[in-house]
Amino acid sequence: MTAPHRAQLRDTAATPYWLDRPEIRPAPLPRLTEDVTCDLAVVGGGYTGLWTALLAKREAPDRDVLVIEQSTCGHAASGRNGGFCSPSLTHGLANAAQRWPGETALLQRLGAANLDAFERDLDTHGIDCGFTRSGKVAVAATPWQAQALRSAAVLHERHGEKAVYLDRDELRDYVDSPLWHAGLWQPDYALLDPARLVWGLRDACLALGVRIAERTEVTSLDDRHRSHVVLHTPYATVNARRVALATNIYRPLLRRLSLTMVPVYDYALVTRPLGDDLLAAVGWHGDHGITDAGNQFHYLRKTDDNRVLWGGYDAVYHYGNRVDERLTQRPATFDVLAAQFAETFPALADVPFSHAWGGIIDSTTRFCMFAGAAGGRIGYALGFTGLGVGATRYGAEVMLDLLAGRTTERTRPAMIRRPPVPFPPEPFRYLGVQATRWSLAREDLHGRRNPWLRTLDRLGLGFDS
Incomplete structure (x- = not known):
């Protein structure tokens, strides 16, 4: 017998919803086929790399900046995520308070300032990505999750931040599900369109004179020269005075990075567009995002055309840090997600899904980003662990500080000065x-x-x- 929810998966497109818009998706840029020199080579054309290139060029307009992307800008995590833009740099206040209690206030302040600068930069460069500080609600399905949200509210209050605990009746003003009976409202939280952000950053870089080579894989790095670093690609060589590595989970070009991250596959579904009556049936009247308080957590939000994105829960690691595009399709996980969606929102159980996809999270042992420099000429910012939409901009600034030899408030925290504990080798x-x-x-x-x-x-x- 076929489970009823599987009928809603019958016609899903096996591609990320955000990237499946040919009417606005930019045409690929040419690959690099001739040897070049530059002041700064940025490896990776996702958020981190594009923010690095944009800020570097804006800081020094005469600087020759080249971005090298192995596929197309935004093809990987930057075009596949849920579009939740957190003010936290540390995967939440609780993680900061546990790992760096003496620096928690500084890290929270830096995160809030980064989100403000993020929004200003979108305005400055005319990047229309639907950025809105619509807030987020974390929801609890068990008494212990509800208690964790109560504790989180107290922790936020202690640090002077807005977070309101919601009982069952108060939660119904934000969302109504038979599974959830408590919540935590965080108003200073943003949502955006992931693909429109990465394409907007790409356009802003090009407008400032940044060179971008797409469909160009950097196969190796040679830092033995005093005056420059050599990057090898299949058809050309790049000689760069400085290099910024923004490669996410893909094969690291520095040996020191080989055990710092593991690739965890995350999956999502998006519904067909919903009418206001269906959204009203589940009490979802605002534009806020929602996450649940489980370890195996879900995240959900609306899109501009009233679809619901429903993702998370089944994070999967494959032996040997395996990275393979074929792993972004996992029918067993889509089946689980669809069944959970029907259980969470019985009124939406018959709504079909239009898209089903997966992406890779670059996870570290401390659940947040790290950054550093090698020899003063190579910088890196990686390991955003699924909460990097906003933090990538901070990582870009840190890389530029380190490459310039600047000691700033951004480079001072222990989360920047000390790398994460590495993962052990296999098995x-x-x-x-x-x-x-x-x-x-x-x-x-x-x-x-x-x-x-x-x-x-x-x-x-x-x-x-």
């Missing part, structure tokens, strides 16, 4: 990740952290959502 990496996933699922069911999770907590490697 211990795979076994550790699977043990952690199993343990987090058990915590979601029973509300208790088992000995494995408590051990990770003591080691400063505590995993949560």
